[in-house]
Amino acid sequence: MKICEFCLHYKQDDVCGLGLKIPKSMTCREFGPTLEQFCSDAKDFVDPKQIVQMATYFGIKGPELKKIKLMAAKEESIRLSMSTTG
Numbered sequence: 001m002k003i004c005e006f007c008l009h010y011k012q013d014d015v016c017g018l019g020l021k022i023p024k025s026m027t028c029r030e031f032g033p034t035l036e037q038f039c040s041d042a043k044d045f046v047d048p049k050q051i052v053q054m055a056t057y058f059g060i061k062g063p064e065l066k067k068i069k070l071m072a073a074k075e076e077s078i079r080l081s082m083s084t085t086g
Contacts, residue, residue, distance in 0.1 A: 008032040031067055048076050052069055
């Protein structure tokens, strides 16, 4: 498992879209997590704790985990605002 597999810059041919070398550890300074990398179907998203739990299971920590927490919280905020307006 690579940190890249959870990043929006990762391409299927095992290449970083930013031209960076694929890291061997679960760290990358340009890591950009997306919900789609954690939940193939957006309906599977329950809450941010679920995503954080998945990330820690895969060994993600430090600044990368912080970015995942922010991404998950943002997704929850979007969903809550959509449910109150629609």
